[in-house]
Amino acid sequence: MKKVFHVMYDDDDKLLVAARELVGKGIHVNEVFSPFPIHGIDPIIGIKRTRLAITSFMYAMTGLSLAVFFMWYTMISDWPMNIGGKPNFSLLENLPSFIPVSFEFSVFCAAHGMVITYLLRNRTLPGMPATNPDPRTTDDKFVMEITTDTNAMSAEDLESAIKNTGLLELSIKDFK
Amino acid sequence: MIATKLDLTTMQRESSIREPLILGHKTYKDITDDVVAPIMGPASLGWKIMITISSIIAIYGIGSILYLIGTGIGAWGLNKTVGWAWDITNFVWWVGIGHAGTLISAVLLLFRQKWRMAINRSAEAMTIFAVIMAAVFPGIHMGRIWLAYYVFPLPNQFGSIWVNFNSPLLWDVFAISTYFSVSLVFWYVGLIPDFATIRDRMTKPFAKKMYGIMSFGWSGRAKHWTRFEELSLVLAGIATPLVFSVHSIVSMDFATSIIPGWHTTIFPPYFVSGAVFSGFAMVQTLMLVMRKAYKLEDYIHIKHVEYMNIVIIVTGSIVGVAYLTELFISWYSGVEYESYAFINRFSGPYSAAYWTMMTCNVISPQLFWFKKIRRSFVATFILSIVVNIGMWFERYVIIVTSLHRDYLPSSWGEFIPTATDIGVFIGTLGIFLTLFLAFTRFFPVLALNELKTILKSSGESYKNKQVK
Numbered sequence: 156m157k158k159v160f161h162v163m164y165d166d167d168d169k170l171l172v173a174a175r176e177l178v179g180k181g182i183h184v185n186e187v188f189s190p191f192p193i194h195g196i197d198p199i200i201g202i203k204r205t206r207l208a209i210t211s212f213m214y215a216m217t218g219l220s221l222a223v224f225f226m227w228y229t230m231i232s233d234w235p236m237n238i239g240g241k242p243n244f245s246l247l248e249n250l251p252s253f254i255p256v257s258f259e260f261s262v263f264c265a266a267h268g269m270v271i272t273y274l275l276r277n278r279t280l281p282g283m284p285a286t287n288p289d290p291r292t293t294d295d296k297f298v299m300e301i302t303t304d305t306n307a308m309s310a311e312d313l314e315s316a317i318k319n320t321g322l323l324e325l326s327i328k329d330f331k
Numbered sequence: 332m333i334a335t336k337l338d339l340t341t342m343q344r345e346s347s348i349r350e351p352l353i354l355g356h357k358t359y360k361d362i363t364d365d366v367v368a369p370i371m372g373p374a375s376l377g378w379k380i381m382i383t384i385s386s387i388i389a390i391y392g393i394g395s396i397l398y399l400i401g402t403g404i405g406a407w408g409l410n411k412t413v414g415w416a417w418d419i420t421n422f423v424w425w426v427g428i429g430h431a432g433t434l435i436s437a438v439l440l441l442f443r444q445k446w447r448m449a450i451n452r453s454a455e456a457m458t459i460f461a462v463i464m465a466a467v468f469p470g471i472h473m474g475r476i477w478l479a480y481y482v483f484p485l486p487n488q489f490g491s492i493w494v495n496f497n498s499p500l501l502w503d504v505f506a507i508s509t510y511f512s513v514s515l516v517f518w519y520v521g522l523i524p525d526f527a528t529i530r531d532r533m534t535k536p537f538a539k540k541m542y543g544i545m546s547f548g549w550s551g552r553a554k555h556w557t558r559f560e561e562l563s564l565v566l567a568g569i570a571t572p573l574v575f576s577v578h579s580i581v582s583m584d585f586a587t588s589i590i591p592g593w594h595t596t597i598f599p600p601y602f603v604s605g606a607v608f609s610g611f612a613m614v615q616t617l618m619l620v621m622r623k624a625y626k627l628e629d630y631i632h633i634k635h636v637e638y639m640n641i642v643i644i645v646t647g648s649i650v651g652v653a654y655l656t657e658l659f660i661s662w663y664s665g666v667e668y669e670s671y672a673f674i675n676r677f678s679g680p681y682s683a684a685y686w687t688m689m690t691c692n693v694i695s696p697q698l699f700w701f702k703k704i705r706r707s708f709v710a711t712f713i714l715s716i717v718v719n720i721g722m723w724f725e726r727y728v729i730i731v732t733s734l735h736r737d738y739l740p741s742s743w744g745e746f747i748p749t750a751t752d753i754g755v756f757i758g759t760l761g762i763f764l765t766l767f768l769a770f771t772r773f774f775p776v777l778a779l780n781e782l783k784t785i786l787k788s789s790g791e792s793y794k795n796k797q798v799k
Contacts, residue, residue, distance in 0.1 A: 190359065191401040191783040192556035193748050207561045208498035211569070211732035229484060238495055255502040255580055262573050266566060268515045273562050274547065277555045279523065283548025287517065290531035292522070292551055 156308045157330035160301040161288045163323045167193045170297040173320035174199045179300070180316055182308065186300040188292040207276075211269040218264025222257045288326070296323070302330060333612075351790020352446055356630040358782050362630075366777045369625050374772060376625060382772075392758005393750050396471055404474045406751040412744035413734045417752040418468045420726040421759065425465035425607065426507065426581055427602075427722065430460025430574055431610025433514055436521075436569035440563065445788070446638050448781040453621060454614050455518040456774070460766040461613070462511045464759040469503070471755070494789055499583040506580040508571060517566045523549045525775040537584070555743045578606045586731065592672035592733030601653035608646035608692070609722035611639050615715035619708055620648035621771060631779055633706050640711060642697045643718065647696030650725075654693060668738065676732045680693070680745060684724050685732070691721020 157195075164170040170191060174184055184200040187193065196202075227246045235243045243249055274280055292298050301317065303310050310327075317325060353362075369375075399406050409416055432454040439447035450708035470479055482493045482504045494501050526546035533539040549555070582602035615636065622631040661673040676685045695717045704710045736743045770776070 168376075187553040188551045189556065190363075190524075190551060190562050191780040193523050193553070194784075196553050197557055200553060202557060204531060205554075205558045205561045207558055208565050215569075225484070226496045226525070230496050234493060236495070238497060243497070244542075249497065255583075256496055256505045257504040257573075258576060259502070259509040262513060262569050263505075265569055266513040266516060269562060269565060270520060273520070273558055277552075277558060279547035279549050279555070281547055282544045285527065285530065285543065285546070285548050285550050286552075287374065287527075287531075287550035293528040293531045294363045310521040 156212075157249055158303045159328050159330050160299075160313060160317060161326040161328070162299045162301065162317050162320070163289065163325070164297045164299070164321070165290075165295070165323045167191075168298055170299060170320050171199070173322065174263060174299060176320055177299075177316060182313065182316060183300050183305045184299055185305055186286045188289075188298040188300070190295060190297075192291050205272060207269060210272050211265045214268030215261045216266035217268070218261040219257055221264070222260035223253065225258060226253045270275070304330060336664070343550070349790065349791055350634045351793050352449065352634070352785060353782070353790070357629065357695060357786060359786065362777075362782050362786065363528060363532070363779060365627065365630070366775050366779050366782075367532060369771065370529060370775065371532065375559065375624070378768065380771060382765060382768045384485060385761050385768060386758060388761025389604055389765045390601065390761075392761050395754030395758050396467070399471055399751050399755060400476055404472065406749060408747045408749045408752055410744050410746070412737065412742055413731060415734060415745040416727075416731050416746045417748050418472045420723065420730055421756050422465050422468035423581055423602075423726045423730075425461045425468075425763075426724050427578065427606035427609045427726075428613045428719075428784070429458040429461035429465065429510070429610065430603070430606035431512070431614045432456070432461075433510075433517075434607050435572040435614070436517060437567040439572065440567040441571060444638075445785045446635055448778055449627075449635055450613055450614060450618055450639075451781070452518075452521065452774075452778045453618065453771075453776050455514065455521075456767065456770045457516060457613060457617060458514050458610075460763050460770075461610075462507065464763050466507060466511070467759060468697075469507075469753075471658060489502065489699065499580060499587050502580045503584060506577045508510075510577045513566070513570055513573060514771070517563075517570060519782075520559070520562060520566070521778055522774065523547050524551065524780045525778065527551065528779055529775065544696055575603055578603045590733050590737075592676070592729065593666040595657060597653055597656055597660075601650065601657075604646045604649035605651070605692075605722060605725060608643060608650055608696070609719060611643050611646070612715040612718035612722070615643075615711055616719065617767065619712045619715075621776060625771065625776060627777065630782065633708070635710050636708065637705050640705045643715075644699045645694050647692060647699075647718070651693040651696075654689065671736075672733055675736055676728060679732065681728060681732045681735070684728050688721050688724040688728050691717050692725060695721065717775060719744055 162173070164173065167189065170187065172188070174187070174196060178184060178199055180187055187200060189196075197204075223246075226249075230243045230249060231246055237243075246253075287293060288298055288300065289296065301313060303313065306313060308316070314325075314327065355361075357365075409647065432451075435454045436451040439451075453748075469482075470476055473479055482494065482501070484496075493503075521545055525551035526542050530539060530542040530546045533542055539712045579599035579602065582598035586595060586598035588594060618631055618639075619636070622628055658673055661669045676682070695714050698710070698714060699705045704714075731746050735745055
């Protein structure tokens with residue numbers, strides 16, 4: 156029977172030390188649930204650096220291109236107007252006055268695109284069910300999730316390794 | 332292994348002489364308990380009284396707006412000479428107030444200022460509500476508000492008459508809508524983990540369900556936190572130039588015209604610092620009441636107030652220098668129209684407004700050089716209101732005095748606000764306060780997840796030193 160261990164700690168530093176110790180023994184830590192970001196946990200449990208910032212740059216470039224294209228289309232190509240003696244002849248001549256809107260629209264697309272990507276990648280969307288194993292993990296407790304199916308060790312060996320890590324509570328459930 | 336433990340226990344994370352950011356010996360649980368208490372418990376009598384008063388003012392304001400829309404812009408005190416006055420004054424004032432929230436949440440995040448964590452959530456809420464109030468004014472000043480969509484570049488049936496992308500007024504449409512929506516998502520993304528905390532604590536079924544929906548199923552996974560921190564940093568990075576651009580663009584509404592008193596290159600930096608100045612004053616006014624009402628004295632204490640007062644001295648002094656520079660340049664330029672615009676400001680029919688502005692914005696923030704005043708709750712509260720009044724008059728002076736006497740003396744006139752003018756402005760104060768009070772009742776007013784990250788480095792060594 157596959158098993159899932161939820162190991163609870165009452166301090167982030169204790170969890171960090173425990174995770175380092177377990178990983179040092181070759182144990183794979185599936186997930187960590189915490190009420191705030193634990194700095195330094197990512198390299199220990201093998202989380203790669205997020206590429207979210209790159210997507211933001213791509214959204215910004217998309218916004219910039221769309222804004223410049225749209226302003227060129229409306230002001231220069233589709234219906235050029237002479238407003239207050241300041242005619243709209245070419246994109247190059249008009250570019251200085253197009254800068255504010257280009258900038259704002261780039262920021263608009265970068266921010267919203269990145270937030271939407273973040274929510275989709277996290278699978279955190281309105282009305283989604285919570286998946287933290289214990290409600291206290293959003294308050295003051297820190298939980299490490301270890302499963303037998305991602306580890307070569309037997310459930311008994313895992314349990315004995317986990318028990319010596321200064322934990323607060325240990326819950327062992329059958330894997331669904 | 333032992334070495335690691337020793338490292339962790341002996342690690343010096345903070346200065347031992349800097350005052351702590353969180354007073355008392357708190358645990359993670361204490362932080363949750365203190366911040367969630369107003370949401371979990373019944374509403375206090377004080378809150379009920381406050382929201383009743385603010386709602387009445389809000390209803391009066393909505394009535395004034397409806398009267399204005401029903402009657403037309405003639406209900407305002409505008410005339411042929413002064414075509415812009417009270418409405419745009421209020422617009423600029425409200426947008427300016429909003430700037431402090433973004434400055435606290437974005438700029439101070441980039442500078443790694445940990446003290447911002449106690450005030451960023453409410454300051455961001457203030458930003459959002461202030462920008463909503465600002466947006467009311469350009470909306471209602473159109474007269475035919477049902478045609479408000481004309482400001483957006485939509486294809487239409489009148490030939491393809493597009494909006495004018497060369498106009499600062501259109502830049503404003505993009506700046507304000509970007510600023511509002513980006514501030515809103517920045518604020519909400521930070522709220523999601525805190526809503527999850529409330530969801531997991533809430534016992535009332537309906538409220539639990541609501542916070543469940545609002546928390547988007549947040550579970551606090553390590554990867555999600557990594558993304559969360561990256562997102563916050565990048566959003567702060569792009570919100571910083573955004574906040575500078577917004578008030579620069581607002582100032583260009585005036586600076587790109589040829590009206591003496593408006594046509595100055597100093598306007599963008601002058602408006603941005605003025606905005607931060609007034610915004611911080613409003614944050615002080617609201618925070619000083621909130622910390623008392625919700626018993627958050629350990630989280631927002633005199634050190635936070637002092638830090639904010641230092642920002643007020645800096646930005647207030649920039650504003651003061653800008654006023655004097657304007658006066659100097661109007662004389663030094665030798666342009667008689669420019670000179671007259673400024674002579675008229677301080678000695679003309681609106682001189683009272685000018686001197687109120689000078690007193691409130693130039694003299695009063697300088698009092699914060701005195702440590703006793705800078706570290707006094709009462710003095711800060713009074714001065715924050717004085718600054719808010721001063722900054723309102725600044726916009727009034729810039730707008731009305733520059734318009735009411737133009738090149739042709741036969742067309743000189745004066746602006747006198749009507750009851751509708753005043754009603755709409757007072758009403759926006761009421762709507763703003765109602766929204767802010769509702770926020771304090773149903774939302775976590777401090778950023779729980781961020782505060783917990785600084786708990787261990789919030790001055791333990793300072794506190795231990797005090798005990799010894």
